[in-house]
Amino acid sequence: MTIDFENILNASEKLLEVVRNWRNGTTVSQYMITNHYISLEEHNRWIQNLRKKTTAKAWIIRVKGKPVGVVSLTNIDRKKKTAEWGFYIADVSVRGKGVGSAVLYQLLEYAFGALHLQSITTSVLGNNPTALHLYEKFGFEIDPEKKQSLMREGRVINVSTMTLSRDTWTQKRKSLQKESKQKDTARLS
């Protein structure tokens, strides 16, 4: 399986609209911290901010050339050497086939390699056992002091902040490289 990445700033208008539709779809938005409808204006503001800022980056994930999702880094702090990240595979037929693991592996290679980060953080909703399992497999740990919750459709959903340190990545990297079967996965740049 060939996986590669396209900087979202190089994506066509048509593809950017596909991304907006992905993000507004419930198969993605139910797992996101914010799930309000994203208007074209808000979406364009996000892209404009990505153009201006050096603290955020986003890529389209392609499998065999077909766009299937997005991976992003935000709040890249080059002094503290920290960042937040997030991703989704919008095409549900592609989920559960190892793409998420391969993408996460490459994101971490980029974050701890090219960006020289010391730690990387994400937030996971309690309704998302797949992501929780995946992040634990990669060595992310829940920060007990940063547990939060949100209300969705009248139900309380826990939100965990999970962090991976550079030291843990260094220990786990080799075994995950084999397991993530990322031979045909491009590097992030």
Ligand SMILES: CC(C)(COP(=O)(O)OP(=O)(O)OC[C@H]1O[C@@H](n2cnc3c(N)ncnc32)[C@H](O)[C@@H]1OP(=O)(O)O)[C@@H](O)C(=O)NCCC(=O)NCCS
């Ligand atoms: C999270 C997501 C990116 C994972 O991508 P993916 O391509 O499905 O991931 P993989 O195929 O590499 O599988 C990841 C692991 O989760 C496991 N998994 C799959 N479905 C699962 C489930 N329902 N419950 C628990 N674990 C599950 C897989 O078995 C695999 O673990 P393993 O390697 O130990 O077998 C994808 O499911 C997705 O886009 N979900 C919606 C958006 C989202 O949740 N984004 C993350 C927000 S924090």
